[in-house]
Amino acid sequence: MKEFIQDFRMVCKSCGKDIDCSRRYVISQLVHPFEVEGVMDGWYFEATCPSCGTVHEFDIPVSYCDEKNGYMVFSCADCDRLYKAFLRDYTDNQNVNERFMFTYPDLVAFRLVKNKEQLVEKMKINYADLDDRVIEAIKWEISQITNDLFEGPITLWFETYNDDEILLETRIPYESDLEIRGATCHIPMDFYDGLKACMDREIDAPLRYEIDQDFAQWFFDQVKPDEKLRLQKLGKHAFDAARMNR
Numbered sequence: 661m662k663e664f665i666q667d668f669r670m671v672c673k674s675c676g677k678d679i680d681c682s683r684r685y686v687i688s689q690l691v692h693p694f695e696v697e698g699v700m701d702g703w704y705f706e707a708t709c710p711s712c713g714t715v716h717e718f719d720i721p722v723s724y725c726d727e728k729n730g731y732m733v734f735s736c737a738d739c740d741r742l743y744k745a746f747l748r749d750y751t752d753n754q755n756v757n758e759r760f761m762f763t764y765p766d767l768v769a770f771r772l773v774k775n776k777e778q779l780v781e782k783m784k785i786n787y788a789d790l791d792d793r794v795i796e797a798i799k800w801e802i803s804q805i806t807n808d809l810f811e812g813p814i815t816l817w818f819e820t821y822n823d824d825e826i827l828l829e830t831r832i833p834y835e836s837d838l839e840i841r842g843a844t845c846h847i848p849m850d851f852y853d854g855l856k857a858c859m860d861r862e863i864d865a866p867l868r869y870e871i872d873q874d875f876a877q878w879f880f881d882q883v884k885p886d887e888k889l890r891l892q893k894l895g896k897h898a899f900d901a902a903r904m905n906r
């Protein structure tokens with residue numbers, strides 16, 4: 661198998677010396693569990709200066725595949741162009757097997773992401789065996805509810821889950837721009853289940869690869885008015901029940 665390694669050089673912002681780095685740009689759940697863990701923990705996107713020891717963060721496109729669950733996340737900085745290129749290849753049947761040299765007969769979900777934050781979130785959702793389309797819908801609904809409560813839009817992202825709750829991390833803007841607080845929002849699993857059921861019923865596997873807040877908005881536009889109202893009620897209920905821990 662080709663190694664798919666990218667070598668690059670950074671300049672240390674503290675001492676000006678070169679830092680040479682080497683990272684895979686495709687990691688596999690089966691073949692590279694160490695790197696997969698590194699991405700989810702964050703250290704895969706860090707480099708330590710050999711001269712002065714300063715740790716620097718960086719962002720490079722790293723793609724991920726989970727062969728067992730047929731889930732693949734393709735990272736790129738220019739989604740539109742690559743999306744079209746991929747779509748062309750996919751429909752021409754020169755599919756990911758060839759492109760990434762993995763045996764990949766059971767591709768269930770293919771995702772495009774634009775940065776490491778999106779990649780890490782997708783990987784954590786996949787690891788938790790949850791549906792990222794539903795998570796995006798939850799984030800959308802909660803941000804609609806909270807729009808009136810805070811000074812600006814809040815940022816939400818999936819962190820983890822337990823038996824009856826999904827834990828979203830948030831950044832909440834306060835009066836001053838300088839003051840942005842974090843909180844953990846506990847979403848009851850009922851809301852996830854309700855949305856999932858609706859999604860399975862309402863949309864038949866659309867060919868969409870960018871599953872983000874635009875997707876969530878699109879999804880709620882598809883939903884019939886009475887169903888939408890029901891989901892909004894569920895969302896409100898979920899939000900009232902949600903505990904925001906600071």
Ligand SMILES: [Zn+2]
Pocket residue numbers: 672673674675676677709710711712713714
């Ligand atoms: Zn240095």
